[in-house]
Structures are given as structure tokens and as C-alpha cells.
Amino acid sequence: MATSSELGGGDLDTSEKEARIREFRRLCRERGERCTVQRRIILETVLDLDNHPSADQVFDAVADREPGIARTTVYRALDHLARLEVITKACHPGSAVRFDPRTGPHHHLVCLHCNEFVDLDHDAFDGLTIPDTSAYGFEVSDYRVHVRGMCRNCLEKTSKEESK
Amino acid sequence: MATSSELGGGDLDTSEKEARIREFRRLCRERGERCTVQRRIILETVLDLDNHPSADQVFDAVADREPGIARTTVYRALDHLARLEVITKACHPGSAVRFDPRTGPHHHLVCLHCNEFVDLDHDAFDGLTIPDTSAYGFEVSDYRVHVRGMCRNCLEKTSKEESK
DNA sequence: GCTTAAATGCAAATATGTAGCTTTAAAGAT
DNA sequence: ATCTTTAAAGCTACATATTTGCATTTAAGC
Structure with a gap:
């Protein structure tokens, strides 16, 4: 059985x-791209934020450290960092792209009502056999399991509605 | 090994x-909600579209069948259908919520560069042990595995860039 | 330091999603 | 079949999220 330390x-x-x-x-060196101050600050900021921030949330956090920075720069830098796989994009059910400072294998618990999205480590999800997608021309890098459902808050709200 | 029929x-x-x-x-009856013509058409349309459409894509498809329909109606109806679990929201790495006509267990292949998103059935992903999240107050309904990587198109584009 | 192209900053455009309010119509009662 | 009630549709405006084009700046190699 799962322990609470998984969450x-x-x-x-x-x-x-x-x-x-x-x-x-x-x-960056390897690919002839630039390691600018902005990119470095943006990367550091994402690494400090733990809850799968959106680009705008990163922008807000970065703006505290580097007041003059442009929103566009944050969007572009996040994309760049994701291309380099120094961070990754998170798959989630909301609108607005989310970024994940964790690049290694791990999974997520996701509320389909409010889009709450938290990390989940669970041994039974590791080491699964990945299907062969080469015929399709697809190059697999990793996988993530999404455990979907409803979070405590949404459960409480829903039961309140019903008792009305 | 995986067969192409998985994809x-x-x-x-x-x-x-x-x-x-x-x-x-x-x-709808059970919950005292209304089965309007619009909701029915929107549901039918989603069932006809197979590629995890966004709300706007559904709107475009619906507008062909029912010209007067409002965009807001489509957004609201899709949310409603997802609440009833007649369709579900898909978790994916892009901006814009995606809807999935398939409600039963299945998985996805997802390109982290262009957000291409296709269905994937794979026996090794079925019947996994779900962690106990009750201490966290979370009610699990199901899970999906996201196999992440790069699709053929993006691979080709990337290698072209590099050879320049 | 000088050069050069990549990256930033700015402004405007586009894409996506929500809110408030009036009108319409689904569903049960008469 | 018509009446009543109220949820949902439609419309407009707004809010949020993301992209694009172009002038300016600056990282990185010489």
C-alpha cells in the first residue's frame, strides 16, 4: 500500500x-545558443517554484528578482528550457501551459474539476514496458502516469451543492 | 512487442x-438538468471528432451543423458534459483544454514539441495498482499513461535545423 | 575592444476562456 | 395543449494566455 510520503x-x-x-x-554552448542572464534567472526561478507554475506565474516570480524583464522573454525562455530538457512541460487538464522543474521519472495526481496537480511517486508505476512506436516514427523519451479524480476541496463543494 | 494496432x-x-x-x-433527468438540442449536437459532434479537439475546434465543427450557436454555449456545454463524465477532459502539454470522446481506460502518445496527441492502447499499462490517496482526501476515478517524446514531423524538422 | 547573430524588449495581434444580463425553451404541472 | 418555472442559450464585453514583428541590446568568439 502507498505511504503518504509518495505525495x-x-x-x-x-x-x-x-x-x-x-x-x-x-x-547552450554545445548548441551555439546563448546563456543570457534572463534565461538563467528564469531557470533558477522555476527550480525554486515547486507547483508546476504557468508561464505567467513564473513571470510574476521572476519580475520580483529582475524588474525590467519582459513577459515575452519569460514565455520564450521557458520554451527554450523545455526544448533543452532542463525543465519539462507538464501534461495537465487546464488551459495555460504548466512547467515542471522535475525532469526525472515521476507521476501526477490530478483533479479534473479544479485542475489541482501534485507530484506522486509510486513504485508500481515505474519500470513499465513501453510500446514500440518506431513504426509510427515517434521517439519516446519517457512516460508519466496521471492518476485522475477529484480533490478534497471539489468533493466538499460537490456534496454541499447536492444537499442544497 | 507492441503492434501497430495499438495506435x-x-x-x-x-x-x-x-x-x-x-x-x-x-x-440529465437524474440530476434535474436539461437535455437541450445544443447540448445534444455538441455531444454528437465531439463523438464524431476523434482527435481530442479543443473547445474552439468543437465550436467550428458544431457551427457547420447548427449555424446560430454561440461560442459560449459550446464552452459551457463541454464543461457540463465533462462534469457528467459523458466525455472527459484530456491532460496534454498545450494551452487550450482538450476533450476526449473516449471515457474508458486508454492511454496517449504525446509530442512535447508540437503537442500532437494520439490514442494508445497497451496491455502493459492496464491493471496497475493505484496508490492509496485517501489520506489526502483525493477520490481516484482512473488513470492514464502519457508516453512522451517527439513525433516524426518534429524529428524531421529538428534534424533539418541541425544540418543547416 | 570589435563583430555578428541570437536574444531581449516593446507594442500590437491573436487565441482562449469567463461574466453579466436578457431572452428562450425544456420539463413538469394544470 | 397550454401554463409556469427556471435552467440554459445567446449576446456583448471583458479577462487571461500566448504569439508575432521589428528595433535594440548583448553574449560569445575573434
Whole structure:
């Protein structure tokens, strides 16, 4: 049975953050792209935020650290970071792209009513056999399991509606 | 190994569609909600579209069948249908909510570059042990596996860029 | 430091989703 | 079949999320 420690997402510690930033520099060099101050600040900010922020949420957080930064820059940088796979895009049921500082294998618990979206680690989901999609021309990088349902808040709201 | 029949999503046949519409009527009655012509047309349209349409894509398709219909109505009806679980929201990495005519267990292949999103059936993904999330107050309804990576088109584009 | 192209910043456009309010019509009662 | 009630449709305006084009700045190699 699952333990409560499966749920929730911890922040990255300092050395892990530094390693990620070094990795980002390396990838930029390798591909002849630029490691600008903005991109670095944006990356650091995403690594500090743990709850799958949208681009605008990242923008708000970044604007505190680097007041002059443009919204567009944040959108473009996030896309760039995702292309480099230093962060990833999260698949979720809402409108607005979400970014995930975790790049390694893990899964998500997702509320289909309010789109709450939290990390979930669960051994039974790891090491599954991935289908062969080469005939389709698709290159698989990883997989994520979405456990879908309704969160506590939405359950309470729904039962209140019904008792009215 | 996976066969190619795992990939792609077939349309629903006529009897399956009719059953789904009856189920919709039943749920509306049960809950004292209305089975309007618009909602029925919108449901039928989603059942006919197979590729996880956005609300606007549904609106365009519906507008052909029912010219006067308002965009807002489509947004609201899709939400309603998802609440009844006659259709579901799909989790994907783009901006814009996607709807899925398939309600039963199945999985998805998703391109993290262009957000292409196709159905995937794969035995190894079925019957997994779901973690116990009751302590968290979360009520699980089902799960989906997202196999993530890059589609043929994006692979080709990327390699072209590099050879420039 | 100088050069150059990639990236930023800015402004405007587009895409996506929501709210308030009036009118229409679904569903049960008469 | 008509009447009544109220949920839902339609319309307009607004809010949020994202993209695009272009002038300006700046990272990175010489």
C-alpha cells in the first residue's frame, strides 16, 4: 500500500540546482545558443517554484528578482528550457501551459474539476514496458502516469451543492 | 512487442454513439438538468471528432451543423458534459483544454514539441495498482499513461535545423 | 575592444476562456 | 395543449494566455 510520503513535491537543494544550471550552460554552448542572464534567472526561478507554475506565474516570480524583464522573454525562455530538457512541460487538464522543474521519472495526481496537480511517486508505476512506436516514427523519451479524480476541496463543494 | 494496432483512435460506431446519447439524457433527468438540442449536437459532434479537439475546434465543427450557436454555449456545454463524465477532459502539454470522446481506460502518445496527441492502447499499462490517496482526501476515478517524446514531423524538422 | 547573430524588449495581434444580463425553451404541472 | 418555472442559450464585453514583428541590446568568439 502507498505511504503518504509518495505525495507532494520537495524543492531541489542548492547543489542540485547548481548542477542543473551548469547543465544548462553546457547545453547552450554545445548548441551555439546563448546563456543570457534572463534565461538563467528564469531557470533558477522555476527550480525554486515547486507547483508546476504557468508561464505567467513564473513571470510574476521572476519580475520580483529582475524588474525590467519582459513577459515575452519569460514565455520564450521557458520554451527554450523545455526544448533543452532542463525543465519539462507538464501534461495537465487546464488551459495555460504548466512547467515542471522535475525532469526525472515521476507521476501526477490530478483533479479534473479544479485542475489541482501534485507530484506522486509510486513504485508500481515505474519500470513499465513501453510500446514500440518506431513504426509510427515517434521517439519516446519517457512516460508519466496521471492518476485522475477529484480533490478534497471539489468533493466538499460537490456534496454541499447536492444537499442544497 | 507492441503492434501497430495499438495506435490511433477509431471513431465510435452508430450504436455506441446512440447509447452514449441515451446515457446523457438519463444523467440529465437524474440530476434535474436539461437535455437541450445544443447540448445534444455538441455531444454528437465531439463523438464524431476523434482527435481530442479543443473547445474552439468543437465550436467550428458544431457551427457547420447548427449555424446560430454561440461560442459560449459550446464552452459551457463541454464543461457540463465533462462534469457528467459523458466525455472527459484530456491532460496534454498545450494551452487550450482538450476533450476526449473516449471515457474508458486508454492511454496517449504525446509530442512535447508540437503537442500532437494520439490514442494508445497497451496491455502493459492496464491493471496497475493505484496508490492509496485517501489520506489526502483525493477520490481516484482512473488513470492514464502519457508516453512522451517527439513525433516524426518534429524529428524531421529538428534534424533539418541541425544540418543547416 | 570589435563583430555578428541570437536574444531581449516593446507594442500590437491573436487565441482562449469567463461574466453579466436578457431572452428562450425544456420539463413538469394544470 | 397550454401554463409556469427556471435552467440554459445567446449576446456583448471583458479577462487571461500566448504569439508575432521589428528595433535594440548583448553574449560569445575573434
